[in-house]
Amino acid sequence: MSKRTGKFRINRFWSVVATLIVIYALIKWGIPAASREITGLPFPLPVPGTLIFMYMVLTLITLFMFVTFSNDYMEEFLGPIKGLLSARYGKLPRLLVLLAVPLIAGWQVYEATVPKIELPSSLRIQHPSSNFPRKFEAMKSPIANPPDTAIEAFIEQAKAGEVELIAQVQPDVERWMEETDPEHMLDFIATAPMKKFLAELKGGTVSKETAKAALLEKYLFEGRALYAMNCRACHGDSVSGDGPMADGFKLRPINFTDNGTIETIVEGYTFWRVANGGPGLPTEATPWDSAMPEWKLSLTEEERWKIIFAEYDLAEKTPRIPEGH
Numbered sequence: 001m002s003k004r005t006g007k008f009r010i011n012r013f014w015s016v017v018a019t020l021i022v023i024y025a026l027i028k029w030g031i032p033a034a035s036r037e038i039t040g041l042p043f044p045l046p047v048p049g050t051l052i053f054m055y056m057v058l059t060l061i062t063l064f065m066f067v068t069f070s071n072d073y074m075e076e077f078l079g080p081i082k083g084l085l086s087a088r089y090g091k092l093p094r095l096l097v098l099l100a101v102p103l104i105a106g107w108q109v110y111e112a113t114v115p116k117i118e119l120p121s122s123l124r125i126q127h128p129s130s131n132f133p134r135k136f137e138a139m140k141s142p143i144a145n146p147p148d149t150a151i152e153a154f155i156e157q158a159k160a161g162e163v164e165l166i167a168q169v170q171p172d173v174e175r176w177m178e179e180t181d182p183e184h185m186l187d188f189i190a191t192a193p194m195k196k197f198l199a200e201l202k203g204g205t206v207s208k209e210t211a212k213a214a215l216l217e218k219y220l221f222e223g224r225a226l227y228a229m230n231c232r233a234c235h236g237d238s239v240s241g242d243g244p245m246a247d248g249f250k251l252r253p254i255n256f257t258d259n260g261t262i263e264t265i266v267e268g269y270t271f272w273r274v275a276n277g278g279p280g281l282p283t284e285a286t287p288w289d290s291a292m293p294e295w296k297l298s299l300t301e302e303e304r305w306k307i308i309f310a311e312y313d314l315a316e317k318t319p320r321i322p323e324g325h
């Protein structure tokens with residue numbers, strides 16, 4: 001029934017069929033192929049089935065409105081269907097189509113209802129390690145285990161009343177000192193180990209143990225400050241993965257107070273994970289992209305170790321001891 005008006009035109013029935021096929025193909029294969037180009041990942045990002053369904057329903061509604069726009073359009077659309085049913089294209093094609101439709105429908109219903117044996121969809125691996133460099137395994141935190149030289153330097157600085165602090169907290173501490181004029185600049189860390197250290201300092205004899213405990217208090221303070229600046233938005237004040245940004249991520253930021261997280265891994269692994277973030281994860285940790293940033297790009301090693309030290313402390317957890325230690 002296609003009317004020829006000079007140019008080539010296809011019948012509306014076939015243009016509807018072609019539109020459906022093209023749109024389906026674009027969503028099903030076009031978008032995943034484009035995603036691969038855009039993200040550069042070694043796998044495509046498929047469009048979820050429910051979304052494909054929604055797009056196709058919208059397409060159908062649009063096409064329905066288009067076809068029923070006028071009686072002429074409707075006539076033209078129905079032309080091939082009526083032609084088929086009245087055997088204008090022959091009896092055999094009509095028979096074949098009339099047999100095929102119920103068979104295909106029946107097959108689809110069978111496919112949807114028959115119980116299937118399928119591999120379970122693979123669970124995400126929480127601690128992927130296939131690309132974890134072994135040399136990190138026995139790594140010990142230089143912050144949690146300060147060397148003697150660091151402790152001695154700390155004692156000297158404390159005696160002189162000029163303890164080095166990370167630049168990020170320096171202005172705040174200076175302002176606090178101006179406002180309160182404290183006896184010692186470390187007074188703002190009002191914990192028992194620090195008080196004991198300051199008392200020994202006043203008395204003139206400081207034991208290394210006390211100094212070490214106080215130095216760890218200083219590191220904790222710095223680590224907490226760095227945590228608040230860099231990690232809190234996702235991992236939260238309570239380190240339980242409930243920061244203000246957390247709800248925005250499909251793969252939620254880790255809850256460090258959960259027993260299955262930082263407690264089950266060695267320090268070196270945590271260090272490696274924080275350094276490389278989501279981009280450093282191997283393929284077994286995909287296809288969900290982790291929003292965890294690549295911290296080696298913006299934090300020094302020392303800052304990362306201080307944060308990790310504070311992170312374990314805030315979560316009240318200890319790292320796993322490496323094998324054979």
Ligand code: HEC
Nearest residue numbers: 230231234251252253254261262273274290291292293307
């Ligand atoms: C943009 C949000 C975001 C920020 C900011 C962020 N993280 Fe994460 N982090 C995540 C997400 C999401 C995960 C969980 C997914 C995964 O396993 O990679 C995660 C996982 C981790 C893990 C892995 C825990 C485990 O059990 O393997 C550690 C450790 C971690 N983050 C530490 C940090 C530290 C330290 C900082 C700050 C320096 C930080 N994160 C900042 C989002 C974030």
